[in-house]
Amino acid sequence: MCILAFFIYAGLAIYEFVPLYKEKRWGDFAANAVLWTISLTIVMLLCFNVDLPSPQIPIQKLISSILGKQA
Amino acid sequence: MRKEYITDKEAICIIIIFTIGSTLILGIGGEAKNDRWISGIIGLVLALPVILVYARIQTIFQGQDLFDICILLMGKIGGRIIGGIYVWYAFHLGAMVIRNFGEFVNVVVMPETPMFILMLTIGLVAILTVRSGVEVIGRICAYLLPILFFIIIVVQLLAIPEMRFNHIKPVLSNSFSVIAEGAYSTFSFPFAESVVFLGVLYSLKTKKSAYRAYYYGVLLAGLIIITITIRNIAVLGPLGTSLYFPSHVAVSRISVGEFLQRIEVTVAFVFAVAALIKISICLFVAAKGISKICNLYDYRSIVIQLGLIMTYFAQFIYKDIMKMVEWAFKTYPYYAFPFQVVLPMVIWIISEIKKNKLTSQKQVTGSKG
Numbered sequence A: 001m002c003i004l005a006f007f008i009y010a011g012l013a014i015y016e017f018v019p020l021y022k023e024k025r026w027g028d029f030a031a032n033a034v035l036w037t038i039s040l041t042i043v044m045l046l047c048f049n050v051d052l053p054s055p056q057i058p059i060q061k062l063i064s065s066i067l068g069k070q071a
Numbered sequence B: 001m002r003k004e005y006i007t008d009k010e011a012i013c014i015i016i017i018f019t020i021g022s023t024l025i026l027g028i029g030g031e032a033k034n035d036r037w038i039s040g041i042i043g044l045v046l047a048l049p050v051i052l053v054y055a056r057i058q059t060i061f062q063g064q065d066l067f068d069i070c071i072l073l074m075g076k077i078g079g080r081i082i083g084g085i086y087v088w089y090a091f092h093l094g095a096m097v098i099r100n101f102g103e104f105v106n107v108v109v110m111p112e113t114p115m116f117i118l119m120l121t122i123g124l125v126a127i128l129t130v131r132s133g134v135e136v137i138g139r140i141c142a143y144l145l146p147i148l149f150f151i152i153i154v155v156q157l158l159a160i161p162e163m164r165f166n167h168i169k170p171v172l173s174n175s176f177s178v179i180a181e182g183a184y185s186t187f188s189f190p191f192a193e194s195v196v197f198l199g200v201l202y203s204l205k206t207k208k209s210a211y212r213a214y215y216y217g218v219l220l221a222g223l224i225i226i227t228i229t230i231r232n233i234a235v236l237g238p239l240g241t242s243l244y245f246p247s248h249v250a251v252s253r254i255s256v257g258e259f260l261q262r263i264e265v266t267v268a269f270v271f272a273v274a275a276l277i278k279i280s281i282c283l284f285v286a287a288k289g290i291s292k293i294c295n296l297y298d299y300r301s302i303v304i305q306l307g308l309i310m311t312y313f314a315q316f317i318y319k320d321i322m323k324m325v326e327w328a329f330k331t332y333p334y335y336a337f338p339f340q341v342v343l344p345m346v347i348w349i350i351s352e353i354k355k356n357k358l359t360s361q362k363q364v365t366g367s368k369g
Helices: A004-020 A024-049 A058-067 B008-020 B033-060 B064-107 B115-132 B134-158 B178-186 B191-200 B209-242 B246-252 B265-293 B299-317 B322-369
Strands: none
Touching: A004 B265, A004 B299, A024 B246, A024 B299, A058 B191, A058 B322, B008 B191, B008 B209, B008 B265, B033 B178, B033 B191, B033 B209, B033 B322, B064 B115, B064 B191, B064 B265, B064 B299, B115 B134, B115 B265, B115 B299, B134 B209, B134 B265, B178 B209, B178 B322, B191 B209, B191 B265, B191 B322, B209 B299, B246 B265, B265 B299
């Protein structure tokens, strides 16, 4: 599964990065590269069944502490 | 990059479909039981002044999106911070809708299929839709809305024999605080979620269009949602509050002459279309926001990766369906308040103060040019 994901991401990199590089749109290239890296990291973690933390829990705790009741 | 335009009619269609989005299956009104429809009406009335503010902001800065407006009003750094907050809101909202879709299909239609596959499917379709641009989203909505209206009306008529209007009685049996909480929940989910459209309606052609689009869109969507809520209460009675997907169960009760049965698939169809549009709009706004904050040439270059991250995010956002419903009705209204009310109010006040200065600056630049 990880290998499949890796190959899909390699394909996506070629599909997206090459035109941006040719057109010399460096801002778009950099933003895309950052998002590609984040995306690949998350999908790899999901493939390895890593339990990723949900942002909902701290948000819920924050709201509960502000309102002073179970939100 | 070519500027995209949508007509008023298309904008109204997008807002209607966006607003009925996940509300259609999750329902409205929280804990208000048989008074959920009253909560719905109060929520809609509460949303009207807020929507007036959204429309006013869009009218003052016609042709500019939320992120341009923030940068214009609050400077490069402040504007980018506020823009970043709205990118997060649109991204988070999109992920929540993807998860709603995944849970619904997984629970109701395809229990054997991994939920991630279902979410990835709609995520990929949304990516393709957003890459096609807002004009295509507008045209899709203009074509699909009559079909959705037809389905909703026919299902509503077929459900009449199953309705027991004594389920609605006693009216106002719940305490005022419960109804008010339900109204507030309805205000934030779905009506005030239309704040996201500040990132879309820059593509309208005239100044008055924003008012028309917001008011017709939200009012018609509100009418549909309240009608569906009344139907659900009348068909399901007290059972309705304990169900995760009340509309689906209510429609599954329809049986005409024992040959017209199992028409709950229509609910799934309407929801799939509405969820797709809602996810697409959220993804569009998030991508547009990032492109404005990072000063990119075109938002399309980041749509694929952003859409994929949104889908992955939907995978670990909730632990299970119980947490999803709890979040939607108990936490979300408070979480969304700053995005839906506080920040738009601040933006509106600053824009009213700075409006004249910005207009005169524009005229000076225009006359020099």
